[in-house]
Amino acid sequence: MKKKYWYDYLWIVTILYFTLGFFNILFAWLGMIMFILPLLFAIIGGNKLYCNKYCDRSRLFELLGGRFSLNMAPPPFLRSTWFRYGFLAFFLTMFGLMVAYTYQVFTGAPLRETVTLLWTFKLGWSTAGVSSVTPWVAQYAYGFYGVMLTSLVLGLATRVLYRPRSWCVYCPMGTMTQGICKIKHRNDAK
Amino acid sequence: MAQKNKASVGKQCVACGACIRKCPIGAITVYKGMYAVVDVPKCRGCGACAKHCSANVISIIEVNNEEKILV
Ligand code: SF4
Numbered sequence: 001m002k003k004k005y006w007y008d009y010l011w012i013v014t015i016l017y018f019t020l021g022f023f024n025i026l027f028a029w030l031g032m033i034m035f036i037l038p039l040l041f042a043i044i045g046g047n048k049l050y051c052n053k054y055c056d057r058s059r060l061f062e063l064l065g066g067r068f069s070l071n072m073a074p075p076p077f078l079r080s081t082w083f084r085y086g087f088l089a090f091f092l093t094m095f096g097l098m099v100a101y102t103y104q105v106f107t108g109a110p111l112r113e114t115v116t117l118l119w120t121f122k123l124g125w126s127t128a129g130v131s132s133v134t135p136w137v138a139q140y141a142y143g144f145y146g147v148m149l150t151s152l153v154l155g156l157a158t159r160v161l162y163r164p165r166s167w168c169v170y171c172p173m174g175t176m177t178q179g180i181c182k183i184k185h186r187n188d189a190k
Numbered sequence: 191m192a193q194k195n196k197a198s199v200g201k202q203c204v205a206c207g208a209c210i211r212k213c214p215i216g217a218i219t220v221y222k223g224m225y226a227v228v229d230v231p232k233c234r235g236c237g238a239c240a241k242h243c244s245a246n247v248i249s250i251i252e253v254n255n256e257e258k259i260l261v
């Protein structure tokens with residue numbers, strides 16, 4: 001039995017995050033930590049320690065392991081450069097559109113109290129706490145929760161077919177941080 | 191020299207680190223966030239990393255000496 005470390009329990013963070021956000025969308029802002037930390041590791045440390053140890057999402061996938069999964073080897077296209085960077089570009093574009101709408105709300109557009117799943121499905125969501133903040137803060141929370149939920153659903157769907165952490169092959173965060181590390185260490189590749 | 195099984199990481203490694211977490215003896219690490227590298231002398235060729243590699247880029251190959259394997 002391998003020794004357990006504190007970060008092996010980080011899957012609790014995923015469960016907590018999505019539960020809190022289910023009842024009060026403003027908790028979605030906490031997800032910024034999962035967005036900024038991996039970038040800091042990559043930009044400052046030049047490493048993927050976040051992916052390798054501290055990512056709550058992949059700890060959850062490891063915890064689930066091969067259960068309820070066909071556990072197949074992922075298809076080669078998934079790890080191809082064009083697919084990984086293409087998906088990253090698509091993901092960032094959709095993220096940019098979400099931020100753009102947040103800006104429109106900041107300048108007076110109406111607040112949309114929905115969470116968008118898989119860039120398509122608009123889910124009606126709890127409005128608890130929303131009236132206590134300026135509308136753009138709530139709009140970003142709805143938008144960001146949608147981004148987090150979309151990636152969770154994709155990750156879970158991928159692991160139903162393939163190995164537990166197959167999502168990590170095309171996870172935009174993973175692609176981005178690996179890309180940053182490669183640029184940072186461009187003279188150091190073996 | 192006797193042939194031994196060793197893990198060898200392919201070029202399309204995504205540096206996720208799933209293999210690190212499955213290796214029972216810590217013989218595989220991610221090098222500067224870029225790709226996984228095998229400590230060849232240490233590796234026992236058990237295949238645990240290959241079986242769990244998220245991108246399916248690890249193969250177990252037979253080597254004659256324990257120098258660094260280039261793929
Ligand atoms: S690739 Fe994505 S899901 Fe996988 S460990 Fe890294 S940040 Fe987490």
Ligand code: SF4
Nearest residue numbers: 213233234236237239
């Ligand atoms: S083959 Fe076994 S010993 Fe070698 S790196 Fe993989 S898991 Fe570790």
Ligand code: SF4
Nearest residue numbers: 203204206207209243
């Ligand atoms: S599990 Fe596979 S893709 Fe991930 S770091 Fe190890 S060798 Fe690379």
